[in-house]
Amino acid sequence: MASPDSRNAELELEPEPEPDYHVLALNSGSSSLKFGLYRVGPLQAEVMLSGEADAIGDEKGTFCARDSRQNKLISETVWFASQREAFVRIAKLLAESDLPVPSAVGHRIVHGGARLRQHCVIDDWVVRQLAAAVSFAPLHIPSALSVIQFAQEHFPGIPQVACFDTTFHAELAEVARVLPVPRELQAEGIQRYGFHGLSCESIVHQLVHQLAHNLPKRLVIAHLGNGASVTAVRDGKSIDTSMGLTPTGGVMMGTRSGDLDPGVLIYLMREKKFDVAALEEMVDHRSGLLGVSGIGSDMRRLREAASVNADARLAVQMFCYAVRKQVAAMIAALDGVDLIVFTGGIGENDWESRAEICLGLSWIGVTLDQARNRSANKPISDALQNTLQNTIHDPASRCAVLVLASEEDEQIARHTWTILHPE
Structure with missing residues (x-):
């Protein structure tokens, strides 16, 4: 029979259960804001609430939310003038749902530029680097920066993490990564970055678990x-x-x-007098x-x-x-x-x-x-x-x-x- 001292030693060696850790995931697009509150641990991420504000800036915008079993809780037509209003609606829903306050907030960032290639905690330096990288993804980075600001204001003191779509592709070999432009431009970060990395990672994660x-x-x-x-x-x-x-x-x-003969852009600049704004509007929006x-x-x-x-x-x-x-x-x-x-x-x-x-x-x-x-x-x-x-x-x-x-x-x-x- 074990002595009291040995039983006490065994009790002391038993690891204490980790407290629940809740992450609010925010996935901002140019006119949308997806969200999900997850209970996360080392082995799993369990969704507790999820949804999306879509067509932000449109009178026919929508807001929907689902519970942990993907049952629809809210589905409404609503006009959100900006990402801020959409975020306020999400925060209000979290408060009304009597769910735990997030322990941390994670943000999807489409492009971090040449300096931000790995997921990281957001601090002032990271925010400055994101602001400097706006030209890489003008459709996405400004809205992501605004959502980061809103989240920091609403959840002061809670850590915020940047998750980059480019990270999954950060180790491309030179033959795939290097673009056929002069070396001095390559040195400035003009290269293949690749995107939808978080989506690709999620597919690989699912397959690993499905296929043992x-x-x-x-x-x-x-x-x-x-x-x-x-x-x-x-x-x-x-x-x-x-x-x-x-x-x-x-x-x-x-x-x-998508990919376009660069001669088309040169032609439009020379013959149609397109400036940068007109070219960007054409290739991204029209x-x-x-x-x-x-x-x-x-x-x-x-x-x-x-x-x-x-x-x-x-x-x-x-x-x-x-x-x-x-x-x-x-x-x-x-x-x-x-x-x-x-x-x-x-x-x-x-x-x-x-x-x-x-x-x-x-x-x-x-x-x-x-x-x-x-x-x-x-x-x-x-x-x-x-x-x-x-x-x-x-x-x-x-x-x-x-x-x-x-x-x-x-x-x-x-x-x-x-x-x-x-x-």
Whole structure:
């Protein structure tokens, strides 16, 4: 029988349970603000409340919120004049929901420029670096900076963490990273940065857990939404990606041109007297699906119009064609492919786009099960328990194809916990 002293020693050695740690993840876009409150620990991130303020600045903006089981709590049409008003609504909801005050706040930052390549705690120096990097992502960084300021004002003293979309691509080899411009420009940080890194990380995280850590060696991730990119992943690490210096590059997108012959820009400057502001407005706001169709940037609207509108039909065809070419390019970079994952708003919800993209990949042995592809329009939230439901390839396909929901906010919560709990 153990002595009292030995029992006391055993009790002293038992680790005390860690207190609950809650992270508010904020994912700001140029006209949207997604949020999620997570209970986070070393092994998991559990969502408690999530939602989104969309179409900020539009009279037909929306605000929605869901509980931990993804049941809808709020769905309303509301006009938010700015990111600040959207943040105030989110803070009010958190207070009314009787949920814990966040222990920390994590922010998605699209671009940190040349100096900010790793996730980090936000301090005055980081804010200054972000302000200096606005020219890299003028659509995204100003709104992110404003949200950081609002969060610091509303939650004083609570640590704030910056999670960068570029971090996943920070170790690209020179052959993929270096752009073919003069060396002096390369030295100033003009290079391929890559984006949608948090989305890619979330896909890799899900696959590692679904496949019992047996991650496919050669993976292509097609993040298709209003912004779109295709990334080649070998052994869980990015080796190439379609976006370059800015989120405007790569495949054509909702309103962004994607890769464009630089001679087009020179022509517009010389012959049409476009200045920087006019060029930026064109390539970021008036090109892509919107520019080709003349109707809009929403793939759902374009598909509805495609049967009677040739321009809408062409826009859809060009988008799928551009993605297919980039997928093929990434397969070449990987020297083959074991798995293709579709994610993002279009990738997760538009079965027709997935079918059109994969139809042109039959040469590599990609074949879809059409019934599965149609039924995968709404990816199962608990993918860990429903891997088969997310599989859309035919059994005879030489390459697996999955539809997985991007979980950027959960990834932000994980990174925030990790940064603030160093080993």
